[in-house]
Amino acid sequence: MNGLWFALAFLTRLPTPALDFSDSAAQARALAWYPLVGLLIGALLLALATLLQWLHAPAPLAAACVLALWVWLSGGLHLDGLADCADAWAGGHGQRERILQILKDPAAGPMGVVAIVLVLLLKFAALQALLTQGPLLLLAPVLGRVAAVALFLSLPYVRAGGLGAHLTQAPRGACLAAAWLSAVSCLFFGWPGVAALAAAIGVFMHWRSDCHQRLGGFTGDAAGAAIERVEAAAVVAAALALALVQHG
Template sequence: MSDTSSSFNKNAHSLQSWWEDAQLALVFLTRIPWTIKGELPANALNRAVRAFPAVGLLVGALGACVFGLAQGVGLPALACGLFAVLSCVLLTGALHEDGLADVADGFGGGRDKARKLEIMRDSRVGSYGVLAMVIAVGLRVSLLGGFEDWTLAAGALVGVSAFSRIAPVLMLYTMEPARTDGLAAKMERPDQTIVWQGVALAVGVLWVCVPFSALLMTLIVSGAALYAFRKLAQSQIGGHTGDVCGASQQIIEIVALAALAAQL
């Protein structure tokens, strides 16, 4: 990628700018050792958030391939789901799962805002965090294993993986930072156009991957869940953090999978 900073400022709607954003989002959200050449401006991630669903599409595609291979060799449905979820977790380095665990520990164990934020910053995982991760993984595995047709499960995994990656972007856009330091606090609020581009990409991928008959209810249920979690985060710590953003992805992935599993 050449002359990144100039194209970042002048050609935000060009294919080159989308490619740049996709690369930065890939590096930020996964463990793939991709090297970005050129100098990035300080606000690069604020625009790259629109490409988060594209990275989710890649993560979900890997999980779907693993799910299909496991199904092909005759493994039980729950084992297929477990291998699929495991592959996604390995690709992302459990980035969002870690956020969910920290939020569970902070919200569950802190008496006030300061203590909650302190617990969330602690690298150690407590009882609430362990339970949250076990439940989150267990729900995703069981939901994937519950689809009658494995192709529906694979499609749902791809679509939901992309769709759920817009949740952190919406949290950044609709909330103020809960603390004055940290990556989430240093990021500026994403531009409205950038957010809507990301939303369109997320919903578009979900639309392609799942039956249209199940789309509307999935969007409604997921929107309600994200709104409820946003209200919870606001009441608990007064805003967003990186952990809150990561947890929002996990919540929407689980809720969207559940909505699809109930309809298909």
Template sequence: MKRWLESAATAFQFLSRFPVKSGGDFSPELLQRSTVYYPLVGLAIAAVVWAAAYLSAFLLPPFPAAVLILMLWVWLTGGLHLDGWMDSADALLSYRSRERMLEIMKDSRVGAMGVIACVLLLLLKLSLIYTVMDEGLWSTVLLLPLIWSRWFMVAALGGWPKARQGEGLAGHFETLRGREVRLAALLATGMTVLLALLNWTGLWHPFMAAFPTLPVLAWLAGKWTAERISRRLGGLTGDVYGALNELLEALLLLAAVLLHRLLL
């Protein structure tokens, strides 16, 4: 039990700003075990974000409330994945050689493409939060994007080679294999089923189709994107894992809003 609690605490400490102390040494073995709990971290962040959004809807107009909620969302992640999104945009949109793109990712400075990509991503997220709050689209399905985007990070860690063998933070996960991916998928599936049951009203509702649809979309979109990036870089990097998380968060939230409009 202590072993798994330590792994879960490490996942929270690594991926969020929740005040959790792991007591671990952040060894490669511990970091790899902690990946099983990445979906749980996503659920915790999503629960705080959407609870705050629901409460603020009674106090503020939708737009300023949406801005504050987006700020909370970014703060809870420490901007970790957003940094990866910007670095990946700078490199992949430069259309340089593989070696040059990897050098750009290692550069701590942010270029024009990274800034543009960040602004556009935040605008999309802001508009979706505003839509949820303005139209009252409250459902437990809103928690799924943050769960399954983080599960796909685990799948990417175990499913594609590392662009820099033994280098960078991603090097700590080089021996991660299918066991952690399967356990993370099992945890994410269990949480999805629980959220679907909490959303259940006793009768089938068309919007319930979103619960199986979003995980499938996360896998298909994530796999397509990871394969394309891996072909260009010869593998994936720590920045790319963060970028994949940001992409899937936004894409799945957009899909949830679209499904709500189409099915209701």
């Protein structure tokens, strides 16, 4: 269970028991729990959306509240990674060392701000369409965390001593099982689930290729960016597929 607590501590602002951060083995086991943490986040979003529907809140207000909770639950950590990568990709001019240097800079540049605004705007718009289809809110947070798992399984972690360094020692079998189970579960959500999974895979593969080309691996910021990119792609694809099903 320590792995789960570490996963919650790494990915959310939810309270956890006191953790021994010298326990590198427990930190490594946390990676396999990432999809379950995503499911918990989705469940909390679903609970809020259900409450707001019961209160007959207008769709834009309800979507804004759900999105605010979504951002709060992660403490904006993944959005920070998205912004850092956007700035580094734009300012690094393809030079690996320059990109890594920019990734260390805590300040957000114009490209980072634009990236955050666009991702939040996409999520906000898509959430309005999904509020009445509550269970679909579970998909994006899970697929986002699966993307982080897939990065650790498929690319080298290039930041020695970074926050994710211990996760490179995660048990591969457990991580693969969690990722495959999460992917297969999407099929039970009908066409919106299939669309969300397809979009998540497409965006992940593009981002993985980009990270490999520019960095020869990935960093914690790149993992956070992967989560945000995949979440946005999944929620938008689910919303579009839902619209096609309803009007087809």
